[in-house]
Amino acid sequence: MNEGVEWAMHSCVNLSWAAGEAVTAKRLAAFYNLPTAYLNKQLQALTRAGILTSVSGPKGGFQLARDPRNISLLDIVVAIDGPDDAFRCTEILKEGPGADARADYTKICVISQAMRGAELTYRRELASRSIADIADEVVRRTPAAPDDTRNRFANLKS
Amino acid sequence: MNEGVEWAMHSCVNLSWAAGEAVTAKRLAAFYNLPTAYLNKQLQALTRAGILTSVSGPKGGFQLARDPRNISLLDIVVAIDGPDDAFRCTEILKEGPGADARADYTKICVISQAMRGAELTYRRELASRSIADIADEVVRRTPAAPDDTRNRFANLKS
DNA sequence: GTATTCAGGACATTTAGTATCCAGGTTATG
DNA sequence: CATAACCTGGATACTAAATGTCCTGAATAC
Ligand code: SF4
Ligand code: SF4
Numbered sequence A, B: 001m002n003e004g005v006e007w008a009m010h011s012c013v014n015l016s017w018a019a020g021e022a023v024t025a026k027r028l029a030a031f032y033n034l035p036t037a038y039l040n041k042q043l044q045a046l047t048r049a050g051i052l053t054s055v056s057g058p059k060g061g062f063q064l065a066r067d068p069r070n071i072s073l074l075d076i077v078v079a080i081d082g083p084d085d086a087f088r089c090t091e092i093l094k095e096g097p098g099a100d101a102r103a104d105y106t107k108i109c110v111i112s113q114a115m116r117g118a119e120l121t122y123r124r125e126l127a128s129r130s131i132a133d134i135a136d137e138v139v140r141r142t143p144a145a146p147d148d149t150r151n152r153f154a155n156l157k158s
Numbered sequence C: 001g002t003a004t005t006c007a008g009g010a011c012a013t014t015t016a017g018t019a020t021c022c023a024g025g026t027t028a029t030g
Numbered sequence D: 001c002a003t004a005a006c007c008t009g010g011a012t013a014c015t016a017a018a019t020g021t022c023c024t025g026a027a028t029a030c
Helices: A004-016 A025-032 A036-048 A073-081 A110-127 A131-141 A145-155 B004-016 B025-032 B036-048 B073-081 B110-127 B131-141 B145-155
Strands: A052-055 A061-064 B052-055 B061-064
Touching: A004 A025, A004 A036, A004 A061, A004 A073, A004 A131, A004 B110, A025 A036, A025 A061, A025 A145, A036 A052, A036 A061, A036 A073, A073 A110, A073 A131, A073 B110, A110 B004, A110 B073, A110 B110, A110 B131, A131 A145, A131 B110, B004 B025, B004 B036, B004 B061, B004 B073, B004 B131, B025 B036, B025 B061, B025 B145, B036 B052, B036 B061, B036 B073, B073 B110, B073 B131, B131 B145
Parallel strands: none
Antiparallel strands: A052 A061, B052 B061
């Protein structure tokens, strides 16, 4: 899995505490000392996926495109890592006995079905957790987190 | 995910129908027209993991090391792909505010916990399905599969 | 002894992930 | 309008991992 997934999740949580103001890629990167240009690419992907909105120019930056309660962890994974399953069925049965070139083995093969089933439970789990859930739990553990985050963004203005 | 996982699962199912006789890597590869030397590496990994047993020399080859009912899909995934989770927590919080260098963020971080939780359901699902389950389901759909497989192994002797 | 086969290290090749840079377009501000 | 800040996206480079091949050595049946 892409490392950008982790960055994106953190950035979305932080952005949920910076509601109302746009945060630049530079500051989001400085927050965790990440390579700015590369993080920017991930933010672009989130924007294309409709998770963030971006504004150019001075006072520009990124914001959450919708209520963090409606942004699931799966949304982020799909936006950054793509929609492909981890298990790639290369349909090797087509080289096997009794092969039918017209059949879609990704659908009918028992192994493929079992692997897809497992990935489905994984995705369901990720889809059931939102950025707001994460943020709330962080606040429950360390109530100062939102303020700390906002302050850090302000101080990273340089 | 490693392509070898798919090969390994097919090979284990096929081996479950060839109980009693050792099958060489060459024939297992020829079955699906796979690169012999590379498949052999995956079979070696399965052997190291205790899923297969191997015998050198003429009449040598691979066999299942135990009842296919006790070989789960997870066993194979772990043997080929390694035990690492897909989500890599690189503990970027250590660069963040209020960081504690001694803390293990993979354990205490909310995001990391959520991702690990999702992967856990995935693994549980894979652990609950055995090679025997797969083989049985294949037989239910195409009862001739075991005989076909044994015949194919015999004819691939060349 | 010889042929067959697995074990495993040493490559070579290909692909994907990571990272940087720049040229072009957008917008706030004075 | 001019400027500076900022995002967009393509081009490019670097790195790591997956994929694939080859060869030597050890085990074993005959
Ligand atoms: S049997 Fe299933 S997993 Fe294997 S190649 Fe066919 S479709 Fe893919
Ligand atoms: S917050 Fe969690 S996922 Fe993010 S770096 Fe820290 S431990 Fe890893």
